Amino acid sequence: DQQVKQNSPSLSVQEGRISILNCDYTNSMFDYFLWYKKYPAEGPTFLISISSIKDKNEDGRFTVFLNKSAKHLSLHIVPSQPGDSAVYFCAARGSARQLTFGSGTQLTVLP
Amino acid sequence: DTEVTQTPKHLVMGMTNKKSLKCEQHMGHRAMYWYKQKAKKPPELMFVYSYEKLSINESVPSRFSPECPNSSLLNLHLHALQPEDSALYLCASSTRTSGRTDTQYFGPGTRLTVL
Numbered sequence: 001d002q003q004v005k006q007n008s009p010s011l012s013v014q015e016g017r018i019s020i021l022n023c024d025y026t027n028s029m030f031d032y033f034l035w036y037k038k039y040p041a042e043g044p045t046f047l048i049s050i051s052s053i054k055d056k057n058e059d060g061r062f063t064v065f066l067n068k069s070a071k072h073l074s075l076h077i078v079p080s081q082p083g084d085s086a087v088y089f090c091a092a093r094g095s096a097r098q099l100t101f102g103s104g105t106q107l108t109v110l111p
Numbered sequence: 112d113t114e115v116t117q118t119p120k121h122l123v124m125g126m127t128n129k130k131s132l133k134c135e136q137h138m139g140h141r142a143m144y145w146y147k148q149k150a151k152k153p154p155e156l157m158f159v160y161s162y163e164k165l166s167i168n169e170s171v172p173s174r175f176s177p178e179c180p181n182s183s184l185l186n187l188h189l190h191a192l193q194p195e196d197s198a199l200y201l202c203a204s205s206t207r208t209s210g211r212t213d214t215q216y217f218g219p220g221t222r223l224t225v226l
Contacts, residue, residue: 032213034214041220041222042219042220043117043201043217043219049214093213096167098144098159102153
C-alpha cells in the first residue's frame with residue numbers, strides 16, 4: 001500500500017513557465033514533508049520542506065504548498081529552467097521519523 | 112556544509128565476495144541511514160542508526176550488516192549477495208532533533224553490481 005503517491009511519472013514544461021509537481025499521501029500521522037531532486041546515478045538533493053503546521057513555504061524559485069484536509073502537497077517552480085530537469089521525489093516523515101518516498105516525477109524543462 | 116560522502120562510487124562483486132560500503136558526515140548529525148534504490152523506483156529504507164545505535168532494521172536480509180563505529184561514520188558490510196541486490200545504495204544523515212524539522216541529507220550513493 002503506497003502511502004505517498006506521485007501520480008504523474010513525467011511532466012514537460014517550457015523554460016520560463018511554472019512547473020507544478022503534485023504529491024498525495026494517505027497517512028494523517030505524517031508531520032513533515034520534503035521535496036528532493038535527483039539526477040541519474042546521484043543521491044537525492046534536498047530542495048525544500050514544510051511542517052504539517054504550515055500551509056506554505058517559499059525558498060527562491062521553489063514554493064511548497066500543503067493542503068492537510070486533502071492530504072495533498074505540491075511543489076511550484078517558477079520560472080522553470082533547463083537545469084531543473086531531473087526526477088523530483090516527495091517524501092513524508094512518519095511517527096518513527098523515517099521517510100516514505102513517492103515514486104518520483106521526471107521533470108523536463110524545454111528550452 | 113551539508114555534505115555526506117560515500118565510497119566507493121562503484122562496486123562490482125561476485126556472490127562469494129565480502130565487501131564494505133562506507134559513509135561519512137561531519138555535520139554533527141546523530142542519525143544516519145542506509146537506503147537502497149533500484150532503477151526508476153524511490154529509495155527504500157534499510158537501516159536507521161540513532162546516536163550510534165541501530166534503531167530501525169526494515170527486515171533486511173542478514174547478508175547486509177550495518178555498523179556505526181562512531182557518530183561520523185556508517186558502514187554497510189556485504190556478504191554472499193545475490194544479483195538482485197544490485198542497486199544504488201544511499202547513505203543519509205540528519206540532526207535527529209526533537210523538533211519538527213529533521214531534514215535528511217543524502218550522499219551520492221554507491222552503484223553496486225553483483226555478478
